[in-house]
Amino acid sequence: MTNFSKILAMLLLACSLVVGSAGQDVATNEPSLRFVFMTDLHARTEWETPAALARAAAAINEEGPDLVVVGGDLITDGFQSSAASVEPRWDAYLAMQKLIAAPVWAAIGNHDLVAAIPEDGTAPAADPRGIFRAKLDVEETYRSFDTNGYHFILLDSIRVIGGNLKYEGRIVPEQLEWLKTDLRKVDTNTPIVLVTHMPFLTTFFQETEGGLANAPKNRIIVNGPETLRLFRNHNLILVLQGHTHINELIRTRDITYITGGAVCGKWWRGDWFGTQEGFGVVTLRGNKVEWDYQGYGWTARRPEGE
Numbered sequence: 631m632t633n634f635s636k637i638l639a640m641l642l643l644a645c646s647l648v649v650g651s652a653g654q655d656v657a658t659n660e661p662s663l664r665f666v667f668m669t670d671l672h673a674r675t676e677w678e679t680p681a682a683l684a685r686a687a688a689a690i691n692e693e694g695p696d697l698v699v700v701g702g703d704l705i706t707d708g709f710q711s712s713a714a715s716v717e718p719r720w721d722a723y724l725a726m727q728k729l730i731a732a733p734v735w736a737a738i739g740n741h742d743l744v745a746a747i748p749e750d751g752t753a754p755a756a757d758p759r760g761i762f763r764a765k766l767d768v769e770e771t772y773r774s775f776d777t778n779g780y781h782f783i784l785l786d787s788i789r790v791i792g793g794n795l796k797y798e799g800r801i802v803p804e805q806l807e808w809l810k811t812d813l814r815k816v817d818t819n820t821p822i823v824l825v826t827h828m829p830f831l832t833t834f835f836q837e838t839e840g841g842l843a844n845a846p847k848n849r850i851i852v853n854g855p856e857t858l859r860l861f862r863n864h865n866l867i868l869v870l871q872g873h874t875h876i877n878e879l880i881r882t883r884d885i886t887y888i889t890g891g892a893v894c895g896k897w898w899r900g901d902w903f904g905t906q907e908g909f910g911v912v913t914l915r916g917n918k919v920e921w922d923y924q925g926y927g928w929t930a931r932r933p934e935g936e
């Protein structure tokens with residue numbers, strides 16, 4: 631080997647140690663993945679919010695993630711509105727999604743059900759999830775996919791109940807059956823990431839209302855333990871959640887629960903309990919989870935009282 635080819639070989643080796651093969655950590659031979667989790671965009675057209683969404687998309691692209699996972703509430707107030715009135719909000723969301731270079735996988739939030747219980751006198755939709763499925767071009771609101779050695783499951787955590795609370799967080803029986811079938815196809819060692827709009831676990835109510843405060847049933851998944859028991863013989867490492875708009879990380883036993891703040895912050899009014907308008911970068915190495923929440927430099931323009 632000539633000196634030149636020796637140097638070239640060393641350089642190539644050094645490069646491969648840094649970059650590694652796609653989706654694998656060379657040092658440990660474990661799977662790895664770096665992606666963005668953004669949630670609660672509440673896309674709409676007022677107060678220059680489409681410009682905010684474009685800025686968020688640019689900041690996400692700068693991170694160069696392998697993919698982007700969305701935790702629901704893509705648009706705002708679909709639940710109590712007619713389909714026609716929220717059409718521009720879907721346009722605003724989809725315009726932002728188009729700006730994102732990486733593949734996008736989105737879970738459904740309560741605001742993304744359209745005309746579930748309309749407040750303008752129009753008839754409720756026969757299927758309030760139909761527009762979400764059509765806009766995102768997906769067959770079902772709950773689904774799964776595999777990438778870089780990880781199994782991702784997106785849940786539909788909303789159940790319409792009417793009354794004062796209007797909806798609750800619940801994984802309904804039909805979906806639990808689907809989940810059992812899905813998990814049968816997943817190797818017991820494969821790290822699993824679960825994505826849900828309603829949280830399985832949050833400290834938000836104890837933190838803001840007092841140590842004895844419970845989450846009301848429209849703020850949490852009421853059958854969380856029943857659902858998580860299905861993962862008993864699997865390697866669930868991470869649960870990504872939305873809904874409360876706070877940036878929160880809870881690690882209990884071997885599972886990390888992250889609530890991913892909100893792209894819209896306090897519904898476009900600035901920060902919410904100290905969480906600014908932003909998104910997070912998740913780095914997975916084997917079963918290890920790192921989380922870095924960051925703002926994208928937006929100053930709220932929603933006027934007082936609106």
Ligand SMILES: [Fe+2]
Pocket residue numbers: 670672703739741873874875
């Ligand atoms: Fe939300």
